[in-house]
Amino acid sequence: MKLIFLGTGGGRFSAINQRRMTGGFRIDNLGGRNYHIDPGPGALVRTYQFGLDPRNIDGIFVSHAHTDHYNDAEILIEAMTRGMTQKNGHIMGSKSVLSGFEKWGPCISSYHKSKSEILELEAGDIRYFNNCLVRATPTKHGDPMGVGFQIEYKDFKISYTSDTSYFPELAKSHEGADVFIASVLRPGGKSIKGHLCSSSFINLIEEIQPKLAIMTHLGLKMISNNPIGEAKRITKLTGIKTLAAFDGMSLDINYNNPSKARIISLKDVDAPYHGSNINLSNFERKNSRKLAAKNGEDDELSQIRKYVH
Numbered sequence: 001m002k003l004i005f006l007g008t009g010g011g012r013f014s015a016i017n018q019r020r021m022t023g024g025f026r027i028d029n030l031g032g033r034n035y036h037i038d039p040g041p042g043a044l045v046r047t048y049q050f051g052l053d054p055r056n057i058d059g060i061f062v063s064h065a066h067t068d069h070y071n072d073a074e075i076l077i078e079a080m081t082r083g084m085t086q087k088n089g090h091i092m093g094s095k096s097v098l099s100g101f102e103k104w105g106p107c108i109s110s111y112h113k114s115k116s117e118i119l120e121l122e123a124g125d126i127r128y129f130n131n132c133l134v135r136a137t138p139t140k141h142g143d144p145m146g147v148g149f150q151i152e153y154k155d156f157k158i159s160y161t162s163d164t165s166y167f168p169e170l171a172k173s174h175e176g177a178d179v180f181i182a183s184v185l186r187p188g189g190k191s192i193k194g195h196l197c198s199s200s201f202i203n204l205i206e207e208i209q210p211k212l213a214i215m216t217h218l219g220l221k222m223i224s225n226n227p228i229g230e231a232k233r234i235t236k237l238t239g240i241k242t243l244a245a246f247d248g249m250s251l252d253i254n255y256n257n258p259s260k261a262r263i264i265s266l267k268d269v270d271a272p273y274h275g276s277n278i279n280l281s282n283f284e285r286k287n288s289r290k291l292a293a294k295n296g297e298d299d300e301l302s303q304i305r306k307y308v309h
């Protein structure tokens with residue numbers, strides 16, 4: 001099984017400025033099928049950029065009705081169904097994404113839902129698809145219907161928090177995860193509403209005890225504070241192998257030994273500033289705070305002001 005990150009930037013401002021990509025991630029070859037999770041802006045383009053084919057996906061999962069998670073869902077559905085000419089695949093997502101809820105969504109039109117199996121999920125739901133089982137996990141976030149998931153294939157479990165703040169029952173819903181993927185917006189102990197920070201991520205890792213933890217959906221402050229160093233610190237603290245995802249990171253995961261996942265940096269042909277190369281961290285360190293302050297990127301501005309004034 002492979003996990004492939006086509007975007008590791010989190011929040012509106014990361015999406016708007018594309019300082020990191022926002023294409024979500026793929027779970028490839030899970031029981032012989034491929035899935036695209038939270039295809040935000042650029043997911044289609046990033047798929048090609050990293051040498052993958054959007055036409056070979058068997059399912060799309062959209063966790064909630066925020067643009068950085070759903071933006072490219074419809075075009076990927078078109079890829080999956082050969083331009084809406086064939087019945088194919090599963091579309092999984094929250095009620096807000098698929099049917100609409102109050103001011104949220106729907107994010108996928110009836111037309112785009114017409115050629116695939118639809119799994120509308122609310123927290124606590126357990127459903128089967130292909131050769132897997134999915135449990136929808138709860139979130140506390142802007143979209144009240146947002147869900148994360150735990151996908152189980154044979155005895156192997158991949159958990160994804162999606163966007164959420166920390167609450168005690170969250171760990172319970174991700175119990176037993178072999179690989180635990182979390183949206184961690186900020187480093188240190190202070191998060192903004194509806195999101196995790198390093199400290200709450202550490203709590204979750206300690207409670208869940210996965211074999212491998214991965215943080216993605218990184219906000220500007222995390223990006224400019226050496227996320228790889230932060231992941232090393234978390235590994236040391238928890239004793240659980242923790243990685244900070246980067247754009248184009250592909251992990252070859254052995255079901256029996258996920259902590260020994262082989263990390264591959266996929267060749268990024270179009271964008272030298274994105275990817276795992278040394279330019280990335282130099283570029284981010286130099287420019288992130290300055291540019292964020294200049295552009296009035298409010299998610300991070302309260303923190304950034306301290307550095308600027």
Ligand SMILES: [Zn+2]
Pocket residue numbers: 064066141142163
């Ligand atoms: Zn969100």
